[in-house]
Amino acid sequence: MAREFSRTNRFSEVIMRELALMLQREISDPRVGMVTVSHVDVTSDLKYAKVYVTRFNGFEDEQDIKECLAGLNSASGYLRRGLAGRVKLRNMPELQFFYDKTLEHGFHMDDLIAKANADIRRDDED
Template sequence: MAREYSRTNRFGEVVMRELALMLQREISDPRIGMVTVSHVDVTADLKYAKVYVTRFNGFESEQDVQECLQGLNSASGYLRRGLAGRVKLRSIPELQFVYDKSLENGFRMDELIAKANKPRQEDD
């Protein structure tokens, strides 16, 4: 039976915390902007990490998303070296950045709920 809180989950949280700090303080690429790490999935062998990112101010187009991901992927070597200095592990996973749309979906759902409740508020 698998443990509820495995090593990969703990390591994913450490990577998430350290990457968020590095992106905030050390990366100055204008393509990236104000990016935050929302989740990190690490494979069982700790060789690959899928890093889900979102941007605070959102994106205007799909092209902005691609530029941001290109900036993050170009900085992935620097980020891996930074992780190697901060995390004591024999090998640091290869980082793959993916845009997380859950924040945008949440905002869209809030707008839809507000729009659905608006006629009720006007009746009262």
């Protein structure tokens, strides 16, 4: 029987919490902006961590996403050292940053539902 919370899941939560704080307080790269960590996937051997980020004010286009990820990847060594000081682990995983599109997708689905409900109300009134 598998345990409910594995070591990798607990470690993912810790990395997510600490990275979110570090990104808010310590990263001043203008390419990054107001970024938050939405999810972290750590491999079972704890060597790699996929960090999924999203930005509060959204992105204008794909170029903004690429610039933000480039800024985060250039700061990954600094963030990794900062995590090593905060989290006691023999080997700190290599950080790989990815853009999380789930928030945008959720807003898009919300707009579609609102539009469908408006059409239904308009049909009922006629």
